[in-house]
Amino acid sequence: MYVVVIGGGRLGYYLLKALLNDGHEVLLIEKNSALCDGINKEMGSVCLHGDGCETAVLTEAGTSRADLLIAVTGDDEDNLVACQVAKYKFNVPRTIARVRNPKNESVFKKLGVDSTVNSTNIILEHIEHEVPSHAMTHLLTLHGKDLEIIDIRIPDNALTVGKQIHELVLPSQTIISLIIRKDSKPVLPRPETTVQAGDQFMIVADASKETEIRDILTAAA
Template identity: 50%
Template structure:
């Protein structure tokens, strides 16, 4: 686009420019020209590929809009927020393997497994600490905030197990 065309379109008087084409490179160039050549104080760019967001920021485009990022955020918001994730149902017997993240405020933080009253037919089989280090627990193992607990439990005990491992000290 010619500079004279942009001047005729009023680019030199603009307070804000929105670049919303389907091409990230075009949007970046439009914002940079508006900012550097015409001193437009605020530019907003649509980003089609979220991987380009950091490049836009490094090149001075502070405000970006990404439909992909917005959709992902919406999906994350709709996912269940409880800390228990069913990993696998075991054949026969009504058991499943679940993962539970121990919240910072959980009443079980700092407790040995022997002191935690788990539902009948529930077993903690693996603990993965905050650093991602797995360990097979024993009765003296202590649960810490942020631990990911892998447990085997009866389907009907799932809610109770989640409650025991995630309830805060205030609600316990």
């Protein structure tokens, strides 16, 4: 699947890593040239410098052959425009937009955006030190496939701390796509990767299995 991601902030960066790890062809479009250069140095030529709302940039990105476009900039208007241009100019079959203001969700859907991501949950991730019990954050819902991209933080007292990935008994079709560690580069999980306290697991999973996955990964010793 070819995926175009608009916006190279934290969410866009994580999505890029997760999708690449799952074997998809992905191109990220980012306005900030320094940020784009940094991503390309780390991951190869996967970031295009430009405005994802502009037809010329989307043309250069090969958007006409994309299966999915995901707009996750910090600006609702930019995300809406990028999705509309992708859908109606380039005939992209599916678009997903990040929405910072929940009041805009209905407008996005009326204007043809297939799925929206309410950024309220993303904000909760940034204040998690004030809400220690908030172990799971929803990052993205893939409607039509009943899949969620979720972020689960491993508590210090979790039973899973010290175990290797292959020892975790998770529901079928659960994919741990990326592990974020404090003061460290993101880790692409391998069967022998050891779970550490404070790890953030970026997971693609069946929406109906969220609670089960959270309970398995965060249960106290």
